[in-house]
Amino acid sequence: GESVGLHLPTLSVQEGDNSIINCAYSNSASDYFIWYKQESGKGPQFIIDIRSNMDKRQGQRVTVLLNKTVKHLSLQIAATQPGDSAVYFCAENVYSGAGSYQLTFGKGTKLSVIP
Amino acid sequence: ETGVTQTPRHLVMGMTNKKSLKCEQHLGHNAMYWYKQSAKKPLELMFVYNFKEQTENNSVPSRFSPECPNSSHLFLHLHTLQPEDSALYLCASSPNVGRSGYTFGSGTRLTVV
Numbered sequence: 126g127e128s129v130g131l132h133l134p135t136l137s138v139q140e141g142d143n144s145i146i147n148c149a150y151s152n153s154a155s156d157y158f159i160w161y162k163q164e165s166g167k168g169p170q171f172i173i174d175i176r177s178n179m180d181k182r183q184g185q186r187v188t189v190l191l192n193k194t195v196k197h198l199s200l201q202i203a204a205t206q207p208g209d210s211a212v213y214f215c216a217e218n219v220y221s222g223a224g225s226y227q228l229t230f231g232k233g234t235k236l237s238v239i240p
Numbered sequence: 241e242t243g244v245t246q247t248p249r250h251l252v253m254g255m256t257n258k259k260s261l262k263c264e265q266h267l268g269h270n271a272m273y274w275y276k277q278s279a280k281k282p283l284e285l286m287f288v289y290n291f292k293e294q295t296e297n298n299s300v301p302s303r304f305s306p307e308c309p310n311s312s313h314l315f316l317h318l319h320t321l322q323p324e325d326s327a328l329y330l331c332a333s334s335p336n337v338g339r340s341g342y343t344f345g346s347g348t349r350l351t352v353v
Contacts, residue, residue, distance in 0.1 A: 157340070159340070159342075161344075166346065167346050167347075168242065168244070168330050168332070168344030168345050168346050168347050169283070169330070169342075169344045170242070170344070171342065171343075174340060214282075214283070218338060218340075221296070221338070225288075225290075225295060225296070225337050225338055226337065226338025227285055227288075227296070227338060228285070228338070228342060229282075229285075230282045230283035231282055232281070232282045233282070
């Protein structure tokens, strides 16, 4: 079946540098994507989302880019801080029929920030 | 606190035990979910409740039995589990089923021995 997945399982970044986390999706019908951050001992926390009618959306220090042509999603974190160390998941909103949608998650990328 | 509270945070149970996980939200959300998070696997949706009615059961074994007495509370009853059921069980809620606004709890770390 179609799924959402991540290119890199781990990423180490120097504090102050920018981080880029990538995600590939295969369901061309998906129209909504979300990035979550999960710190140790906590549940996933919403970071930023984007709808398929956009190709870029910016938040505070984060930017999500969507390339529908190649079914690729990325999360950019500017000036990475130690507090950004976590596992990052992309999620795809998939229509499951009868007016319902499901979130399908990627495997996750662990971001480690080097002080 | 995210507004979604799960108890207990940690649980160790034998394969013949019966236990329950509890989830509570006071965000006014109408939909609640159980997810399973295993090492090296993506988050897996288990059950979906909308206005306390079950709308999704993603082929979950019957040894997992959900219960949703009202829109604010969700339980996951466990019995005769297997060691491979050891995982982090996450509860989430959202204003409506699917789409946006998911809020997750911190999860229950379950170990089956």
